Amino acid sequence: MTNATLGTVRVPTAIDAVADAYFARLIELAPDFATSLGIAGHETEYGDYSPAGNRAHAAAIREALRGLDGLVPEDAVDATTLDAMRERLGLDLEIIESGVTELNNIASNAQGIRAVFDLMPTDTAEQWSHISGRLANVPGALAGYVESLRESASLGKVAARRQVEIVIGQARDYAKDGGYFDALASGARAGGDGLPSGLAAELAANARLAAGAYLDFAAYLENELLPAAPLKDAVGREYYELMSRRFLGAEVDLEETYRWGVEELDRLIAEQEAVAAQVRPGATIEEAKEILNADPARQLRGTDALKAWMQGKSDQAIRELKDVHFDIPAPMERLECMIAPTQEGGIYYTGPSDDFARPGRMWWSVPAGEDRFTTWAETTTVYHEGVPGHHLQVATATYRRDTLNNWRRNACWVSGHGEGWALYAERLMLELGYLADPGDHMGMLDMQRMRAARVVFDIGVHLELDMPERWGRGPWTAEKGYDFLSRHLDISEGQLKFEFTRYLGWPGQAPSYKVGQRLWEQIRDARRELDGASFDLKAFHSEALNLGSVGLDTLRRALLPAG
Structure with a gap:
């Protein structure tokens, strides 16, 4: 079984056909997902967030899994697709069958129904017409979610009071x-000009509908x-184990992982103490930070700064890492840094459109009243969200249409793989000298x-x-836990x-960063031992990223076939 040669167009297989058919069905079921990918034709629609929509999704999963039965991989790409689809789709089915409808402060339909507007283009009157049409469909989307x-709730499965209260706000x-x-309606412009009066009035009316x-x-x-x-707030072991597998794509011993988290925390504090002494001999961590x-x-003042x-840090990283430490094809060189239109807190990345007409974007949601920022604290975040972090990872998968089917490129995202890579990339940038400044x-x-x-917090509190x-x-x-986090x-x-x-409302997601980094490093180290003197880190990174996002157990099997 061989891997496809880079730079050649791989002939799609029967397994690819099943994956592509499932992806096409996903676009039908979740047209707002199509918008996030920049796929035209679904600009005003939402998916069905009702129980009927969940049943339709479950039916699509079962159809895809039946389609895979009896198929034999033709190459290593096929083997990984088969492994990844059975793991991801099987898990999605378990989650649907759990009867839980998620509600939390960051990643539920409560936010997603609004957030899709952030990814819709606003350059022409036609594009604003699409926004108006989707605004008119917000009431139906929320009604299905309710x-x-x-x-x-009828099954006794309701989010914790804390989450409900924050979403109300x-x-x-x-x-x-x-x-x-x-703000969306009043700020509407097309090509630098005002909208036609009829469209402006319709947009304002539909914005009021959405707000209502x-x-x-x-x-x-x-x-x-x-x-x-x-x-x-604690969700308990059964649901937590399900969510841990969801976000890692791997089964881990939660108690062992908890103990490792405690040890890792102690190790990092000791490393910080050593760096504090570089800032000023004898300084504590807190004193070094004050300096x-x-x-x-x-220091930076204001969101424009x-x-x-x-943007400057991101552009520099792309320019200097390209072709030296990583493969960065030309379409991936453009990465936009944005201030998010919300004030909820958090920094996040959104991938490029399928054709790269909309670039990958790094978003910073700045809480209200905050206008002072310190560069020393945030340099690593630029590398985490951009290059060599999420942008390199996500855009590589999008770019690899010569090898990966549509589901692999656009629909398979595993937090532990993605966030673990981004943390791995942070540490790598230290090793490459980009974080040498104390x-x-x-x-x-x-x-x-x-x-x-x-x-430590997430596993400890929920279990x-x-x-x-x-x-x-x-x-x-x-x-x-709040005192501990502070x-x-x-x-x-x-x-x-x-x-x-x-962390309380999205169980299992927060640990996937550090646990994912741990698993990435274990896989790399095992591959280094397997390859011996022939091990090439740049080649390893390229091979790994060209797989796209997969569960970490799938990644291990793909990169360590004998393991």
Whole structure:
């Protein structure tokens, strides 16, 4: 069984045909997903978020899995596709059958129905007409979502009270006078000019419809779902194990991983202490950070300055890493740094459109009132979200249409693979000399420390394990966890509250960064041992990234066939 030769067009196989057919069905079921990929033809539509939509998705999964039965891989690409589809689709089916409808502060339909507008082009009157059409469909999308939340509630499966309350606030914030929908409609322009009066009026009316739907959604959450929401944030072992597999694409021993997280946290703190001494001999970590924060050369004021700095760092990384340490084809050289239109906190990446007409983008959602930023703390984040992090990884998969089928390129995303790679990339940039400055090194360690702390927090709180004695006593609770995170996450109060709520409402996702990095490093080290003197790190990275995003157990099997 051989791999496809890079640069050649691989002839699609029967397994590719099943994968492509399933991808096409996904686009039909989730037209807003098509928008996220830049695929035309579905600009005003939403998927069906109701129980009927969930059943249709489950039926599509079963059809695809039946289609794979009896098929024999023709090459290594096929073998990985078969492995990945059986793992991912089988898991998706388990999640649907769990009866849980997700509601949280970051990655549920409550946010996604609004967030798709951020990815819609706004250059022409026709594109604004598409936005208007989708605004008119927001009420239907939210109504379907409410149906699913009601069905889950009837099974006794309701998000924790904390999550319901935060989403109520988000929904009302989107819908308030001068909020997101008002700003979207009032700021509409086409090619630098105003819209035709009829379209402008329609856009304003549909923006009010969308805002009204979010107000109705908030009322449903407050009056019907909130009274049924449990106070307890912990989701328990059964659901947590399912979510851990979802985000890692691998089965791990949760207790062993928890103990490793504690050890990794201690190791990173010791490394920070050593770097603090480089900032000033004898300085503590906290003192070193105060010195770095007071350095005018490391300060930015305002989001315009932040955006320009991000873009400059990103462009430099692409220019200097291309063809030296990584393969970066020409279409991937463009990466846009953006200030997000929301103020929820968080930094994230969105991939390029399938044709690269819309580039990959790095977004910074700046909490309200925050306008001072320190470069030493954020340099590593630019590499995490951009190159060699998410942009290199996601755009490579999109680019590899010569080898990968549509499902592999565009629909298979595993957090532990993606976020694990991005953390791996941060540490790699230290090794390549891009974080040699003690401040930038400290910032990278801060981010790694955050990710280690949330392995401990996330597993500890949701499984209600005992706290390590040096951090507390007795079983974990959310309240103890907040104090713990405040010691290890050196971020603003607004960002800390956002992150804390995120971990509680999105179980298993936060640990996938550091655990994913651990698994990436284990696979690389095993491959180095297998290849011996012939091991080539750049070639390893290219081979791994050209696989696209897959579960980490699938990645291990693809890169270590004998393992």
